[in-house]
């Protein structure tokens with residue numbers, strides 16, 4: 001189970017990284033096409049979809065790496081059961097809010113398909129397709145939050161120290 | 170409930186959620202959710218999803234992840250190191266010595282980056298470890314970095330100028346040019362403050378590595394060549410018509426990859442690390458932006474910014490007092506909203522008042538950029554603070570405290586801009 | 601008492617938005633304060649492409665949309681974007697009469713209805729270099745911001761360029777774009793006159809902004825309030841068309857004052873563009889099917 005979950009987070013993060021490359025590719029394509037005199041309709045819209053995918057699909061992976069920031073002033077000053085209690089509250093709120101995000105993101109894609117919401121720009125993409133990335137990303141974030149919540153409850157949660165901080169020690 | 174009551178309640182909720190260590194992006198979502206459920210009759214969830222999708226997939230912001238990626242690539246090249254080596258000899262005679270590398274580095278990097286957070290992150294990655302290693306006190310190192318990072322918005326290119334230009338129908342090219350002089354003056358103010366601080370706290374500034382002769386300094390400056398080439402590529406692509414201001418970020422990424430290849434630091438491992446690092450850093454910011462977009466929507470429904478702006482307009486102030494009132498208004502708003510939302514939410518109501526008072530819209534754009542810069546470093550919602558928290562692991566309250574002097578310098582800059590408006594208007598008039 | 605939100609995408613100073621504000625005031629007065637509408641201008645609540653969906657889903661009770669924006673979803677929305685189908689205010693008014701019942705049916709299926717629509721000023725061609733015929737347009741760097749403007753570029757052999765409204769001004773300054781098609785007011789708003797000095801008054805088409813309302817929200821009002829809303833909407837439509845004509849004249853004067861040449865297209869250019877229009881109408885009819893044919897027939901009979 002553990003390995004399956006970790007694989008899920010990492011696979012989504014790789015998709016996100018791929019989407020990041022997609023943003024670059026789309027913007028470069030619009031520059032190059034102008035110089036060489038050909039036209040690819042909708043590069044701007046595709047760059048936007050890729051950006052959304054990059055942001056949403058990496059949510060869970062970033063959470064697991066402890067790189068989503070929060071104010072830990074109070075948390076850091078507490079010890080023992082008080083600290084566990086506050087962590088539990090934050091985790092619970094996280095599960096709830098991530099749940100809201102996931103539910104309404106799924107609904108967004110669902111409704112887009114139901115009412116045939118199409119991009120108004122030159123690409124004319126049915127919007128539910130790029131919105132799947134948002135739905136998937138927030139859903140996996142919810143899974144990651146539940147995962148953390150359970151680990152916290154069992155007292156097995158180890159907060160990864162952020163790699164970013166290490167660069168500057 | 171009165172506007173005052175709603176405001177107080179929402180701010181209280183915000184602090185409560187933030188204080189109880191809930192993730193910042195989710196906190197904004199939570200506050201917006203509570204605000205909409207209590208004070209508006211609208212169904213919150215679907216509106217949230219539509220808005221979050223719209224803002225996360227908006228082409229206008231594509232420069233942000235690209236600038237962040239560029240920063241991550243440059244961090245893994247020798248550029249930071251060589252830029253530091255090129256700058257250090259020139260500033261080591263000034264009072265405050267290498268502290269000035271923060272300000273000068275940010276000023277230079279601001280000319281390739283359109284975002285304050287990306288400027289802060291990239292320069293911080295080079296200066297923070299170097300300065301810490303040499304024993305510079307971290308309060309002043311981190312404070313000056315948070316302050317100087319905001320120059321990314323004032324010195325062109327600039328994401329916030331693009332947004333203001335669109336909302337206020339002002340030429341973006343003019344705004345870009347208008348930002349140059351105020352940007353340099355503000356950088357000078359920052360450096361002046363560092364010098365004054367060093368004179369008063371001489372014992373806290375470490376001794377210089379070694380004093381170089383002029384010829385040696387010139388020789389060391391060769392290390393600046395790569396960064397100068399990169400700036401030339403990015404700005405050159407904009408002003409030659411190869412790329413638009415947003416697309417220039419992509420030129421920056423390609424330029425950084427080329428630079429990294431030339432310096433021999435490009436391999437699959439560094440490329441992958443830079444890409445994954447950029448994806449995570451962008452993802453962290455994207456979650457906060459998503460929350461901010463929803464909070465902005467909730468505010469729009471509840472009508473708070475509109476009522477506040479109308480209130481300011483109704484006071485019938487003299488131009489100077491209007492500017493002061495607007496500064497206070499934006500500083501307060503800036504504590505809770507990100508820069509783009511601040512501009513989009515208030516321009517419609519503020520602009521008529523501003524135009525009636527006879528303000529030049531390019532000048533006002535620079536004014537707006539500076540107050541948005543302040544918003545980057547005021548807690549609880551300040552993106553430079555978030556970036557530095559991510560990088561240093563320090564508490565946001567601590568970072569905000571050590572950055573406070575730079576906040577006051579920006580206030581001084583607003584006054585200076587008022588008394589010497591030519592700072593913003595002289596260059597664009599010559600275009 | 602009901603409180604409604606009206607998201608709109610254009611700045612507060614635009615004549616469409618000013619008209620909306622007046623409409624909201626009229627509704628307030630006529631309903632005796634029972635219906636209060638807040639106009640959220642400048643895309644401050646929802647952005648242009650989101651507004652239709654927001655009204656459909658009830659996130660906003662009513663909203664202002666640019667009809668041609670939704671052509672990808674259903675071709676009939678784009679009828680007022682076909683070049684030279686309706687090329688004056690009078691023709692555009694007729695087209696709207698023919699379009700309205702079809703739109704009402706479609707929007708009705710989606711749980712909405714149209715309150716009123718107002719045309720933008722007629723579209724002309726901005727070009728850095730003078731153009732006397734379609735042949736002169738070959739190789740122009742042409743801003744393609746919609747499926748229709750992209751197709752025009754293809755048909756005349758211009759190079760379609762994707763540039764966002766936000767960057768149009770800079771793109772013109774640096775030569776990324778040297779021509780595009782839009783109304784005089786867009787040209788003035790984007791300070792096109794700083795970079796481009798020719799505007800050909802082709803009157804190619806007059807796109808319309810429509811104010812749409814969520815049916816469930818409308819049905820929840822009592823009869824007198826509904827009537828007050830419809831009456832104010834009818835007045836707003838009349839007022840809006842007049843304001844559009846006035847804004848067009850004013851803005852052309854302002855463009856002239858800023859050094860823009862307002863030019864009549866040469867007979868050759870007119871004929872060439874008409875041919876482009878015919879091709880696009882044919883293509884549109886193929887995509888729009890019998891509904892489209894009926895609409896065009898009804899319009900031509902008027």
Ligand code: NA
Nearest residue numbers: 279321324326
């Ligand atoms: Na900049």
Ligand code: NA
Nearest residue numbers: 503544547550
């Ligand atoms: Na702030």
